[in-house]
Amino acid sequence: MEELLVKYVRNECSPEEEQWVIGWLQNPDNESRLRGLMRKQWSNPSVSGVESPDWQQMWLGITRQSKDLPAEPEPPLYRTVWRQIARIAVWIGCIIIFGLSIRFLREAQLPANVIYQSGADQYMRVELTDRSAVILNKNSKLIVSSDWSGPNRRIWLEGEAVVLVAEQPIGFRLSIHTADHVVTEAQKARIYVKNQNKKIRVVVEQGQANFIIYYAGMLGEMKKYALQPGGMAEYTEKSTQLIRRQVNPQAYTSWARNE
Structure with missing residues (x-):
């Protein structure tokens, strides 16, 4: 290595040797070795007839070149x-x-959602894939989502119906949509639902349900009201008025008893 450094100082290196020496000198790991060679040169004068490189001058040159390099801001x-x-x-x-x-x-x-429409003079019973059922009153419409693989099993109702919600697995629920921002959720219940003329009425006959209103104009605020047996929630979309009270459920579900 010392011989190659001597050739470098004398400008006698080939281009390949010069590149190798420059790379070696610029490697911080070789600094201690170079300093050792410098100390050796200073403490032991050159043997007669053998020229050694001027280590001090070489080190000063390397330092000067390093200072001249543009610093990366x-x-x-x-x-x-x-x-x-x-x-x-x-x-x-x-x-x-x-x-x-x-x-x-x-x-x-997925296949398209399934639509059921009852006639003007007939009721209709629709069996759902989770063993729930929907009894449609006359002139009522039911849309059943084709996707029942997730925890949110959804149906949409227009008109009047009684929904028999079968027991759902843990974390699952049946969602009854009666407007873009009004949903009734239940896991096991018998529920009367009416959606007509922008007025929604939900009465729980058995079990329990959650009546949920999403207020789009209030940063997505949601209000949830728990309904127990006999509990009724009546919501008017136009006035956004909600009325809750206790009622006799059979007064609303008697028409579906024989269906």
């Missing part, structure tokens, strides 16, 4: 923070897009 702190935020935002965006893609693909593979 550190980016401002705010720029570093914004870069991290941008990376996180990109990852979150990718995750959301991936999730939505899976959802849309899954929904595209």
